[in-house]
Amino acid sequence: MNLSRFKNRTTIGVACIILALIIVFGVSPLINNAAKAQTGIVRVEKDIEAGQKITADKIEKVTVGGYNLPSNVAKRAEDVVGKYAIAGLKKGDYILSSKLSSNPFFSNPYLYNLQEGKVAMSVSLKSLASGLSGKLQNGDIVSLIAIGGDSGKKEAVQLPELVYVEVLAVTTKKGSDSNQQNQNQSTTDGDQDIPATVILSVNQIQALKLAAYEENGKLHATLVSRGNDEKKQMLLVAQESIFSQIAKGEEGKTSGE
Incomplete structure (x- = not known):
């Protein structure tokens, strides 16, 4: 019985040695060669x-x-x-x-990659001044100043829901993105349209606010950040924090009632 166990152990040991040799001299060189290729x-x-x-x-x-x-x-x-x-x-x-x-008309990829909970919404730039004199670019973070709206008042207000908003695109009155027009068309004054709308990445609450001012008021975009991805993300997080504070305030009012 002991002899049988000894033979089994010997067989297993020999098999392990053979397997190790195969790995060392067979498989390992193949992996190394592939890595060095x-x-x-x-x-x-x-x-x-x-x-x-x-x-x-x-x-x-x-x-x-x-x-x-x-x-x-x-x-x-x-x-x-x-x-x-x-x-x-x-x-x-x-x-x-x-x-x-390969499609040159694939000009709006930002509409295919919206973040969860976000929608794309277009609002009018009702004057050259309201859109940073036509200098807004995709990726900008803007703060929106509102005038009018449902209240009908002409005073300018800074809405907490629209302090930091990302620009997805700026479009001309012909519907083409202004940055693409600048790349693909002549730069003579007669060939370029003044930006007419801006497409923003917003949530449903922001969209409702924008719709109200689009219909009954006016919006001015002020540039907050451009070309700094780290700052951009920080500002967007700050905007979400503002929403959390607004929600807590509304809960407090409800509980007080």
């Missing part, structure tokens, strides 16, 4: 905005380790140049085919 890919050299046409000066060809690369990573410049970015691309990003579109 180099391949050429296309990478972003300059930031590319969503909806922007990709040009040769915005990309670079680099050699990287081929192990565990996404199967749809772009490897040839000709597969990228002339395409349109579906989402924003930052310097150093690998370019995936899923982030590209």
Whole structure:
């Protein structure tokens, strides 16, 4: 009985040794070779905005380790140049085919990537001055000053619900995004339309406020932040905090009644 157990243990031990040798001399070299394998890919050299046409000066060809690369990573410049970015691309990003579109009319990707709980809403810029003299851009954080509305009063007020709002796009009276028009059309005065509306990312409460002032009043946009993603996120969080404070205040009034 003891001899049988000894033989079984010996067999198991030998099997383990053989398996270890296979891993060390067989599998490991394959993994190491795969990790060391180099391949050429296309990478972003300059930031590319969503909806922007990709040009040769915005990309670079680099050699990287081929192990565990996404199967749809772009490897040839000709597969990228002339395409349109579906989402924003930052310097150093690998370019995936899923982030590209051949359609030049894919000009409003921001409408396909709305955050949960948010809606896109367009409001009128009723004068050049009300929209920062036509200088608003997508990604800006603005604060909205309201005049009129349901109250009918002409005094300007800062609504707590609209202190920090993200701009998704600015459009002309023809419905085209003004930033795309600037890229694709002549810059002569006669060829460009003055921005007529601004598309904002808002929640349902903000949308109701905007609708009231769109119908019966006027809105002025003041620029709070541009080009600083960290500050942008901080301001949007601050706006959510304002909503929490408003909700607590309303709960207090209800309980007091």
